[in-house]
Amino acid sequence: MTTTRPTGSALSRRRLLGTAATAAGLAAAAACSPAAPAPTAPPVPASPSPSPAPSGTRMVPARPLPTPDTVSTEFAPIVGAPLAAGWNDVPPDATGWRALAAQSAVDPDLPALIAKLGVSVKKDVIAGVPVFQISPPQVPAQRRGQVLMHLHGGGYVLYPGEVGAGEGMIMSGLEGYEVVSVDYRMPPDHPFPAALDDALAVWKALSAQTDPRRMGVFGASAGGGLTLALMLRARDEGVALPAAIAPGTPWVDLTGDGDSRNANEFVDNVLVSDTGWVGAAAPLYAAGHDLRDPLVSPVFGDFRGLPPAILTSGTRDLLLSDTVRAHRKLRQAGVPATLQVFEAMSHAQFLEPGVPETTEAFGEIAAFFDQHLGG
Template identity: 40%
Template structure:
């Protein structure tokens, strides 16, 4: 099989030239390796990680980073400029995205440094294990280990858990598991266009298939991650879990995001469970955001305001 390409529709005219340019690039769909070919998956993941590293090379970051061992899980501690520090300082447990298969190693640090300025507090970013060598539940085990390590040194009301895309999956799954294990909830939860339904049953997986720049169906990657488990199990697809008792949650997404259905359905499920959930959908925003375009500032400010409000930072 070879790559296939489609041209998305013209971007909304009111967006900035930078945003429009990002929305009108051809959408390339790349076939995945066979599920049982571990070597081919490792090669595929390495190629994508290299491509993403190049794309992020021009994104500015002034954050300082240190790599720690959080009870056996390598974890980057990222401190953006002006973030409160010290024993009582709050922490954002930042779970990186990457389709549950990509973004490991130094790329975890790079992505966290770029995003940390948006929330303005110290970030802990687990470099969690992933397929093909480590399928489910390895990644969830790792983020749960780091959450327990955080709870050993921080009050739960000084912790916010969050992530984008696959990181949103693991963030929500972490809280389901924390409930099951009797661990306290954090002060808040941030889900940026979360991959909370690995079955991809939502409407936007059909309606936005030829619109969502930068993201194609991840069904094969989801099967690789699941390692033989049913994709609708709540720890794999938190959309189908019991969300009662979740902390206040911020959800963000966009009208050109393949995961739009994930975001709006998760918001509705949270509301039905009695959770205080805020939803912000931005016109024209793709899955990976507007990048350096000015429209992305609104997303950053909403996230920062939400995080600081629930951490009592004003």
């Protein structure tokens, strides 16, 4: 694979799992995204396959995919952008994965994002694990004394360092929370259960300092899956649980099952397809463990007794089914759970700053935390 750093809109979309593009990045996305050509004739149904499709399989004709007018003006260029460059660059070996992770850790837009949000970011170590302490310009009265722990996304392989704390910065800046973002260890050098061990160590330390009834845990993509895996392990080990959690588009099934893995393939312009790097990241992370182990793929676990949860996804998200299945499993286990799904949104695009959908998504998450975290 190439390790040349992508530029413009492609890099902004790949950053979505850890941080997000600034307004300048969004402008670049709009400039770099060619308008979809208008069809000269109605789409023609695909010709019958020369051999019968497997039973229960429906053949879908190729067709244009327009940007709907039901999204905000600010979000429309992101919806209509091309597929993320490099989505199918799969590193051939451990050296390649390390290079890809190092590449993902560089984000020249990050200082502007921090300045725009007005947050302070301090590197620290808790229980031997590197973290970032993120403080807002002002903490609302009802959120004083509350702490949120953040687990970043990136397929368990990308966004080490400060760039991975981008989602935590957005939460802190928009909603006024004190946030601790965990810079957990990752493959190829530290596969499962290193990330989970780090998350649990930090959670134990934080919950020993602050009443867990005044705490929440959140994260998107792999961070959402890790949030749920942490809840399963903490519950089973008798560790106090937070008052609420917010897994965003959680990667809860590393086996690749789920309807949207097929229905939204090449519709999602961020992850694109399981045939790309994200699919290869699953066995790299599991490192020989059963992909159906609930601590690897939480959707196969028992959700009884987990904290109330709010889950976020989009109609074009490759992991929409992961999100929906996790939500249904929480409900079936008697856990209060809310699901918010955004129009035309691909994977984790609710992390784009400066668009109404992001403000709304984080506002809903904060309102949910307000209902469950003690004052």
